[in-house]
Structures are given as structure tokens and as C-alpha cells.
Amino acid sequence: xxxxxxxxxxxxxxxxxxxxxxxxxxxxxxxxxxxxxxxxxxxxxxxxxxxxxxxxxxxxxxxxxxxxxxxxxxxxxxxxxxxxxxxxxxxxxxxxxxxxxxxxxxxxxxxxxxxxxxxxxxxxxxxxxxxxxxxxxxxxxxxxxxxxxxxxxxxxxxxxxxxxxxxxxxxxxxxxxxxxxxxxxxxxxxxxxxxxxxxxxxxxxxxxxxxxxxxxxxxxxxxxxxxxxxxxxxxxxxxxxxxxxxxxxxxxxxxxxxxxxxxxxxxxxxxxxxxxxxxxxxxxxxxxxxxxxxxxxxxxxxxxxxxxxx
Amino acid sequence: xxxxxxxxxxxxxxxxxxxxxxxxxxxxxxxxxxxxxxxxxxxxxxxxxxxxxxxxxxxxxxxxxxxxxxxxxxxxxxxxxxxxxxxxxxxxxxxxxxxxxxxxxxxxxxxxxxxxxxxxxxxxxxxxxxxxxxxxxxxxxxxxxxxxxxxxxxxxxxxxxxxxxxxxxxxxxxxxxxxxxxxxxxxxxxxxxxxxxxxxxxxxxxxxxxxxxxxxxxxxxxxxxxxxxxxxxxxxxxxxxxxxxxxxxxxxxxxxxxxxxxxxxxxxxxxxxxxxxxxxxxxxxxxxxxxxxxxxxxxxxxxxxxxxxxxxx
Numbered sequence: 210x211x212x213x214x215x216x217x218x219x220x221x222x223x224x225x226x227x228x229x230x231x232x233x234x235x236x237x238x239x240x241x242x243x244x245x246x247x248x249x250x251x252x253x254x255x256x257x258x259x260x261x262x263x264x265x266x267x268x269x270x271x272x273x274x275x276x277x278x279x280x281x282x283x284x285x286x287x288x289x290x291x292x293x294x295x296x297x298x299x300x301x302x303x304x305x306x307x308x309x310x311x312x313x314x315x316x317x318x319x320x321x322x323x324x325x326x327x328x329x330x331x332x333x334x335x336x337x338x339x340x341x342x343x344x345x346x347x348x349x350x351x352x353x354x355x356x357x358x359x360x361x362x363x364x365x366x367x368x369x370x371x372x373x374x375x376x377x378x379x380x381x382x383x384x385x386x387x388x389x390x391x392x393x394x395x396x397x398x399x400x401x402x403x404x405x406x407x408x409x410x411x412x413x414x415x416x417x418x419x420x421x422x423x424x425x426x427x428x429x430x431x432x433x434x435x436x437x438x439x440x441x442x443x444x445x446x447x448x449x450x451x452x453x454x455x456x457x458x459x460x461x462x463x464x465x466x467x468x469x470x471x472x473x474x475x476x477x478x479x480x481x482x483x484x485x486x487x488x489x490x491x492x493x494x495x496x497x498x499x500x501x502x503x504x505x506x507x508x509x510x511x512x513x514x515x516x517x518x519x
Numbered sequence: 520x521x522x523x524x525x526x527x528x529x530x531x532x533x534x535x536x537x538x539x540x541x542x543x544x545x546x547x548x549x550x551x552x553x554x555x556x557x558x559x560x561x562x563x564x565x566x567x568x569x570x571x572x573x574x575x576x577x578x579x580x581x582x583x584x585x586x587x588x589x590x591x592x593x594x595x596x597x598x599x600x601x602x603x604x605x606x607x608x609x610x611x612x613x614x615x616x617x618x619x620x621x622x623x624x625x626x627x628x629x630x631x632x633x634x635x636x637x638x639x640x641x642x643x644x645x646x647x648x649x650x651x652x653x654x655x656x657x658x659x660x661x662x663x664x665x666x667x668x669x670x671x672x673x674x675x676x677x678x679x680x681x682x683x684x685x686x687x688x689x690x691x692x693x694x695x696x697x698x699x700x701x702x703x704x705x706x707x708x709x710x711x712x713x714x715x716x717x718x719x720x721x722x723x724x725x726x727x728x729x730x731x732x733x734x735x736x737x738x739x740x741x742x743x744x745x746x747x748x749x750x751x752x753x754x755x756x757x758x759x760x761x762x763x764x765x766x767x768x769x770x771x772x773x774x775x776x777x778x779x780x781x782x783x784x785x786x787x788x789x790x791x792x793x794x795x796x797x798x799x800x801x802x803x804x805x806x807x808x809x810x811x812x813x814x815x816x817x818x819x820x821x822x823x824x825x826x827x828x829x830x831x832x
């Protein structure tokens with residue numbers, strides 16, 4: 210307990226320093242033991258909102274993790290957060306089920322496909338919008354507005370009807386194309402910003418040295434824009450991995466669904482809810498992205514802010 | 520005269536574009552079109568065409584599945600505005616949107632203020648803040664269903680610890696909406712926090728110093744200085760949250776499916792029900808169009824707000 214308390218105080222001290230930096234100098238007489246206790250107390254108090262933030266965000270993950278290590282009876286019998294005798298049954302059950310393995314493969318294919326197609330189609334368009342003066346350039350403005358004007362909810366029925374009409378249901382390629390079309394406005398718009406930041410002079414100098422457009426794209430613009438392409442890729446992959454509204458109507462045979470759809474069905478088909486199974490399925494769905502996420506978190510945050518905050 | 524002016528304007532434009540394109544020697548005139556056309560076509564096909572198709576189809580009806588289409592003008596819209604189910608769902612949507620806004624903005628401000636004091640210091644906290652953003656709506660729904668379970672959920676365990684008898688959240692028509700609001704806000708909060716945090720970082724320190732001289736600290740300063748200065752970011756959060764709740768289907772569908780007793784039947788759920796349970800696609804397209812128009816009005820408000828504050832700065 211004392212150790213935890215000490216850790217909290219240490220955790221809080223930069224907080225207090227930052228607070229002091231913001232609020233200006235606040236005379237705190239040093240030396241007397243009373244004031245030190247006061248300071249520690251103040252630090253703990255100041256870090257309470259941050260602890261609340263951590264609890265708010267992580268509590269759903271933690272209870273899910275806890276339930277995933279119990280069996281179906283234990284969930285009800287032993288509601289404590291740390292399971293008394295943890296079991297991996299739920300995980301083996303999920304990992305050996307067709308519903309998980311096939312939808313996992315589908316999700317990977319759709320995710321990677323969407324990412325690649327978004328970059329392959331979006332990057333040249335963004336370059337053209339950023340560097341060339343051509344008729345149609347004003348479409349860029351429309352691009353910035355479209356995703357807000359046409360949420361996926363508004364596409365659900367018309368896209369389903371169109372897919373039925375052209376026989377494109379239950380097709381991973383349909384999902385890839387639809388997701389790419391939904392993501393492109395955002396991706397292009399973000400990339401235009403990045404390309405505009407690359408100084409024209411670099412390309413002009415390369416041009417003088419004899420590099421044509423393709424060479425410049427390959428050796429100059431490409432490497433400079435690589436971090437932003439990673440960001441676009443992460444955004445695209447996240448969207449395809451998590452999208453639920455459209456995959457719900459665009460697929461209806463078991464072998465073609467993606468992970469969110471299978472997870473949704475899992476809640477419905479079990480007579481008595483299989484909570485450990487659902488929990489394990491959820492975490493296994495999240496896990497691959499978390500592993501990637503810890504490496505590219507910077508890009509995700511940047512994409513999140515620039516993508517929706519403007 | 521206008522013709523002459525027009526030609527000169529064109530000539531000037533040509534010259535300007537030539538100079539701008541000057542460095543791309545050896546590149547054909549077609550290059551920008553080749554580069555941008557795939558994107559434009561795909562976006563038009565996925566985001567543009569279906570909306571127009573839906574608008575057009577919402578003017579038709581079918582007597583039954585497989586029957587021929589029949590033009591009925593705006594009858595689908597008239598039916599929609601006259602149906603009790605529609606107004607019930609609008610009522611639910613209003614509660615959902617306003618509840619999410621109140622909770623989302625309050626929590627967003629609270630956490631943004633908390634994070635502001637450690638900004639740039641604790642990378643761990645930033646990663647934690649953004650975590651809900653990488654979760655699908657369905658996964659969030661599963662997690663909150665476990666969290667709010669009436670028999671073993673953590674929420675009722677904690678309430679029980681304080682001697683309170685927790686409600687049976689998702690089975691209770693009065694409480695299900697609360698769980699839906701919490702789940703939706705949980706998934707949307709990362710963005711709200713980051714937008715507000717970004718706003719806090721642009722607040723001019725001199726205002727804060729001046730207020731300190733005048734003796735304002737803590738809550739007083741937040742209430743009268745910082746929060747008014749954050750107005751643009753708060754407005755952005757409000758419009759974004761209302762967009763996300765108005766057009767959000769995943770959380771509601773996966774968490775309650777509109778129940779219990781249609782207590783969480785939002786307009787998005789209503790559209791889904793009419794289309795994919797009642798199979799009245801043309802009727803559902805009228806609802807979809809209505810949602811798109813409502814959403815467009817919100818978006819235009821958003822753009823107008825953004826403009827106004829851009830000018831100020």
C-alpha cells in the first residue's frame with residue numbers, strides 16, 4: 210500500500226510542477242513537515258482527474274479481460290476482477306472456431322486491401338491536387354466536405370440495393386472498394402497538406418538534375434511523404450478493421466464476414482450469452498491492432514486530430 | 520466587353536498555371552487528370568451516386584417484394600412524417616444526442632484540463648486516452664455489456680459496495696439509454712479530448728496571468744476565462760458529437776438492438792428496422808434522406824462556426 214502511495218506521489222510530482230508552471234510561482238515554504246504532507250496531498254489531489262481518466266478508459270478493457278479468463282459458470286459465481294482460477298478455455302474455444310478464423314482472415318484481407326488501394330489511388334490524386342493547376346482542382350473542397358455529408362448510415366440502404374442489383378454481395382473486393390471510396394476524401398485531403406509542406410524547390414532542383422516526374426516521385430517525394438503515408442495507411446486499416454454498418458448489409462454468408470460482424474452475431478446466436486467467449490473474441494479482435502498501435506500511436510493521434518478535428 | 524474580360528482572365532490564368540507547372544518539364548497536360556481521376560471516380564461512385572440513387576428511389580414504392588416499382592412522388596416522406604414510429608424514434612434520438620452531448624462535453628473538458636497539466640510529459644496517458652478510438656463499435660458494446668451486466672457487472676458491484684441496489688441496466692427501458700449514451704461517449708471521447716486539449720494549448724497565457732493578478736484561481740478562472748476562450752473547440756466538439764450520435768448505428772444495434780420495448784430505437788435504428796427487418800427499402804430511403812438532410816444542416820452549421828472563428832484569429 211505504501212509502495213503504491215509512493216508511486217502515486219512520484220507520478221504526481223511532474224503534474225504539480227507543470228501546474229506550477231502554468232499558474233505561476235506559488236510560494237510554498239519548505240522544511241516544515243506539515244507543508245511537505247500538504248504538498249504530497251496536493252499532488253495526489255491534482256492527479257485524481259488523471260487517475261479518473263485512466264479508469265474511465267481502461268475499466269471496460271479490464272473487466273473484459275477478467276471475464277475472458279473465467280468459464281461460463283464462474284462469470285456469475287465469481288464476479289471479482291481477478292479470477293480465482295483462471296482458464297484459457299474461452300481463448301481456445303474462439304481460436305479453434307471457424308467463425309473467428311475465417312472472419313479474421315477476411316478482416317486481414319479487407320484491411321490490407323483497403324490500405325493499399327487507398328494509398329495507390331489516393332497518393333497520386335493528392336499529389337496532383339497539391340502540385341498541379343488543372344481544371345477540377347476545386348473538387349478538393351468537395352472532398353473535404355463529403356465524408357461529413359455522407360455518413361455510412363446514409364449509404365447503407367442505397368449501397369445494399371446497388372450491390373444486390375450488380376450481384377456484388379458477399380465479396381471481399383466489394384468491401385475493399387466501398388471502404389476505399391469512403392476513406393479517399395479524408396486520405397487525399399490529408400496528403401495534400403503533406404505534399405504542400407514539401408518545398409517545391411527540392412523538386413525543381415531535382416528536375417534541373419534531370420529527374421523526371423516518376424523519378425522525383427520515387428526518390429524525393431515518396432521518401433519525404435512516407436510518414437504521412439503510414440498515417441493514412443493506419444487510418445485506412447483501422448476503418449476497414451472496425452467497420453460494422455456496411456459489412457452488416459454487404460455480406461450474409463458465414464465465410465465472407467469480417468470480425469465485427471461475427472462478434473455481433475456471437476451475441477445473438479447463443480441461447481444463454483457466452484460472456485467469456487465474447488470477451489475473448491473481443492480482445493483477440495483488438496489485440497493485433499493494439500500491437501501495431503503501440504508502434505504507430507504517434508501517427509494515429511495525428512490522424513485522429515487532423516482527420517476529424519477540422 | 521464581358522467576353523474580352525473573360526478571355527484576358529483566362530490568358531492570365533493560363534500563364535499563371537504554366538509558371539506554376541514550369542518545373543514539371545516533360546510532363547503531359549494529361550498527367551494531373553490521370554493522377555486524380557481514379558480517386559474522383561471512385562468517390563463519386565461510392566459517396567455520390569448511391570445518395571442520388573437513394574433520393575430517386577425514395578420517390579417509388581413496391582406493393583410487395585418483387586413487385587414492379589411504382590412512382591408515388593413524396594408519398595414515402597408523407598408516410599414517414601405521419602408514422603408514430605418515426606416520431607418515437609426522433610424523440611429517442613433527441614434524448615440520445617442531447618445526453619451524449621452533455622456527458623461528452625463535460626467529460627471532455629474535465630479530462631482535457633487534467634491532461635493539459637501534464638501535456639507532453641506522460642506519453643502513456645496519451646496512448647490511454649486514444650485507446651477507445653481503435654476499438655470497433657461492436658467490441659465497445661460487448662465490453663459495456665459486461666461492465667453494466669446486472670448480475671456480475673463491475674458497475675453494480677461497485678454500487679453494491681456502497682449499499683446501493685444497481686438497476687438491471689440493459690433490461691430496464693428507463694436505463695438502457697443511459698448505457699447506450701455511456702458507450703457512445705466512451706467511443707467518441709478521444710477526439711473530443713484531443714480537440715479541447717488542442718484548444719487549451721492555444722489559449723494565450725497572458726489572459727491567465729492577468730486573471731491571476733486579479734485573484735482568480737481554480738474553478739473561477741476555468742469558468743470565466745478558460746472555458747469562454749475554448750468556445751470554438753467546444754462548438755466543434757458539440758457538432759462532431761451530434762454528427763456521430765445522429766448517424767451512429769453500431770453501438771445501439773450491438774448493445775440493445777433498439778430495445779427493450781423500443782426504448783433505444785433511435786432514428787438510425789428505425790431506418791435499419793424499416794429496411795432490413797420490414798424490408799420496405801423505399802420507405803427506408805426516405806428516412807435515410809431525412810437523416811442526410813438533418814446531418815447536412817449540422818455540418819453546414821459546423822463549417823459556419825469554423826469560418827467565424829478562423830476570421831477572429
